[in-house]
Amino acid sequence: MAMPEQFGARWPPSSCFCIVVLLVLLTDQVLRGAEGMSVGINYGQIADDLPSPRRVSWLLRSMQVSKVKLYDADPYVLSAFLKTDVEFVVGIGNENVSAMVDPAAAQAWIQQHVQPYLPSTRITCITVGNEVFKGNDTALKANLLPAMQSVYQALAALGLQGRVNVTTAHSLDIMGSSYPPSAGAFRPDVVPYMQPILGFLSMARSPFLINCYPYFAYKADPNSVPLEYVLFQPNPGVMDSNTKLNYDNMLYAQIDSVYAAIQALGHTDIDVKISETGWPSRGDPDEAGATPEYAGTYIGNLLQRIEMKQGTPLRPSVPIDVYVFALFNENLKPGPASERNYGLFYPDGRPVYNVGLRGYLPPMDESEGTRKAVPLFALVTIAWITLLLS
Ligand SMILES: *[C@@H]1O[C@H](CO)[C@@H](O)[C@H](O)[C@H]1NC(C)=O
Ligand SMILES: *[C@@H]1O[C@H](CO)[C@@H](O)[C@H](O)[C@H]1NC(C)=O
Numbered sequence: 225m226a227m228p229e230q231f232g233a234r235w236p237p238s239s240c241f242c243i244v245v246l247l248v249l250l251t252d253q254v255l256r257g258a259e260g261m262s263v264g265i266n267y268g269q270i271a272d273d274l275p276s277p278r279r280v281s282w283l284l285r286s287m288q289v290s291k292v293k294l295y296d297a298d299p300y301v302l303s304a305f306l307k308t309d310v311e312f313v314v315g316i317g318n319e320n321v322s323a324m325v326d327p328a329a330a331q332a333w334i335q336q337h338v339q340p341y342l343p344s345t346r347i348t349c350i351t352v353g354n355e356v357f358k359g360n361d362t363a364l365k366a367n368l369l370p371a372m373q374s375v376y377q378a379l380a381a382l383g384l385q386g387r388v389n390v391t392t393a394h395s396l397d398i399m400g401s402s403y404p405p406s407a408g409a410f411r412p413d414v415v416p417y418m419q420p421i422l423g424f425l426s427m428a429r430s431p432f433l434i435n436c437y438p439y440f441a442y443k444a445d446p447n448s449v450p451l452e453y454v455l456f457q458p459n460p461g462v463m464d465s466n467t468k469l470n471y472d473n474m475l476y477a478q479i480d481s482v483y484a485a486i487q488a489l490g491h492t493d494i495d496v497k498i499s500e501t502g503w504p505s506r507g508d509p510d511e512a513g514a515t516p517e518y519a520g521t522y523i524g525n526l527l528q529r530i531e532m533k534q535g536t537p538l539r540p541s542v543p544i545d546v547y548v549f550a551l552f553n554e555n556l557k558p559g560p561a562s563e564r565n566y567g568l569f570y571p572d573g574r575p576v577y578n579v580g581l582r583g584y585l586p587p588m589d590e591s592e593g594t595r596k597a598v599p600l601f602a603l604v605t606i607a608w609i610t611l612l613l614s
């Protein structure tokens with residue numbers, strides 16, 4: 225009788241089976257990671273060649289990344305990270321900000337995009353709009369704070385205020401002056417909007433987010449901006465004559481100028497976090513410094529400082545809180561070539577430069593319709609071998 229042998233499990237199981245089980249267990253340990261990295265990563269999706277969110281979830285977890293920022297609240301992304309311990313900043317796009325002034329719309333948005341994922345996917349912050357004061361849409365600027373307030377009220381109605389922060393992300397051109405850092409001040413036309421926004425952030429205990437690109441300063445004036453100062457390389461630094469604090473890199477000077485601008489409007493109780501920073505690995509011929517070498521130096525040195533939990537000269541005991549821009553090169557972003565080349569990875573999962581960030585992007589998965597799914601044990605085997613080799 226061959227039947228029982230054909231269908232029944234043999235014992236002891238084959239060694240192949242044991243190895244697969246072992247790999248699954250070990251990989252699970254690796255993905256959970258004892259200690260995740262402190263850096264956050266912006267997961268932008270303005271591209272038509274990116275891997276599925278499920279594969280990206282593998283990639284980020286294999287890198288031990290535990291903080292991710294989105295520009296929307298893409299349900300495919302949020303569901304791909306259910307029960308993963310990865311913390312999310314989700315966004316309401318500028319095109320949707322004005323609609324959120326209506327409390328019912330804000331409530332509907334929260335109920336649809338945030339509430340269903342909590343607590344399995346950890347959404348800890350909502351950005352209402354991105355770089356609103358960079359454009360000249362005055363209606364949008366006027367609607368920003370009311371929209372933030374409606375979103376906050378909608379969270380509060382569900383008892384979620386405090387568990388989910390509400391803020392907005394600014395570009396550095398909100399600054400009228402930023403040098404020396406202690407003289408930092410917002411642009412006069414921004415102040416009337418910013419003053420009440422700061423009041424809101426203080427009340428809601430939410431952070432002030434700023435997108436900082438020392439690269440822009442270098443690109444604008446490569447002959448007078450020292451490369452070492454923008455790339456966190458050894459250099460004598462620049463002393464702020466008011467505070468006698470020495471700055472050895474431009475990013476910290478920019479952060480402290482924002483602290484000074486906030487303080488000039490009467491607040492010392494608001495944290496400043498970097499919602500974007502990065503360096504392009506490629507650019508147009510007139511874009512100085514956009515090379516893989518400089519991009520790798522900028523990101524590599526920044527990661528070191530983040531892992532050291534360094535603070536800025538003005539706030540030495542507050543570790544800088546940074547979201548790197550961006551996870552992937554994004555081929556559909558408009559503007560100069562640099563805009564499409566900020567990624568740490570190409571869409572196929574190859575790193576653009578080596579800064580010791582090792583990740584594993586599985587080849588494909590069942591969510592990618594036409595292609596055949598690779599069996600789980602094959603993925604796990606490849607993942608584990610990749611990690612061992614790396
Ligand atoms: C956001 O704006 C887009 C474009 O106007 C619109 O199609 C979409 O329905 C809006 N989403 C929400 C949640 O209001
Ligand atoms: C800003 O205003 C100028 C002229 O006032 C206009 O040409 C331009 O299109 C506006 N830009 C945006 C982003 O609305």
Ligand SMILES: *[C@@H]1O[C@H](CO)[C@@H](O)[C@H](O)[C@H]1NC(C)=O
Pocket residue numbers: 348349386387388389429430431495
């Ligand atoms: C909200 O922001 C405050 C201020 O930066 C921070 O202390 C707190 O941890 C944040 N809350 C969450 C849930 O991330």
